Amino acid sequence: MTGNDLITAMNDLCVAYAKAQVAHAMAEHAADQDERAQHRAHAEYWDMTVSGQYRALTEAVGAALPDPVEVESFLPVQPLPTGEVEIRARDGHARPVLVRLSGAQALALGAHLTAYAAIGLDRINGKVAELLPRVGTAEPFTRPPAHATTRAEGAAATRAVRVPAGAQAITAAPQPADR
Incomplete structure (x- = not known):
């Protein structure tokens, strides 16, 4: 028709x-x-x-009217060199559907989706933190030794990294102080 x-x-x-x-x-x-x-x-x-x-x-x-669409499984969202963001999907007849947003529109859409997801989870007594992947803890940075007297010694000590047991540490030679 x-x-x-x-x-x-x-x-x-x-x-x-x-x-x-x-x-x-x-x-x-x-x-x-x-x-x-x-x-x-x-x-x-x-x-x-x-x-x-x-x-x-x-x-x-x-x-x-078109059938509902499904998001593509490989790279459904892509940033473009023009500053726009592209969302790719397919409808029920496998025809491609393309949504192109400006950077501001994509940012607003992401913020709205995040807010609505949090509201939806709250309504079913869900917690956002339970659904997000855990972030591992990072090893603490080593501080320069208190006895470092020159800037070069302090910089060399700052670059020191924790080395796992059984591995050999590679140390950098102290660099001359910047003048």
Whole structure:
């Protein structure tokens, strides 16, 4: 069904609904029982016509709209060199669907999705922290020894790293002090 066919079907539905409403109003203001019965019969005919046209129009609109899409499994979101962000998906018929957002739009969308996810989890007594992956603890940095007297000795000591047991440590020679 084309766009013009949909508009024609909508117009036909509106005309039939208007005729049904007029028939109902005329039945209420009829002068006698025979006239009232005639207008009620017209109203019933137009009500049934409206119901059938509405069902047909609903099916036509449903068929014309695209099916829900599924996000691609490989690189569904990509930043572009133009500063835009691209989201790739496929509809129910495997046709590609592409959404291109500006950087600001992508940032706003991400913030909204995060907020709605947190609200949704809160409603089911879920916690965001339970769903996020755990971050491992980092080894603490070594501080320069207190006896370091020159800047070069302090810099060399600062570059020291913890070495696992059994491994050999490679030390850098102290660099001359910057002047």
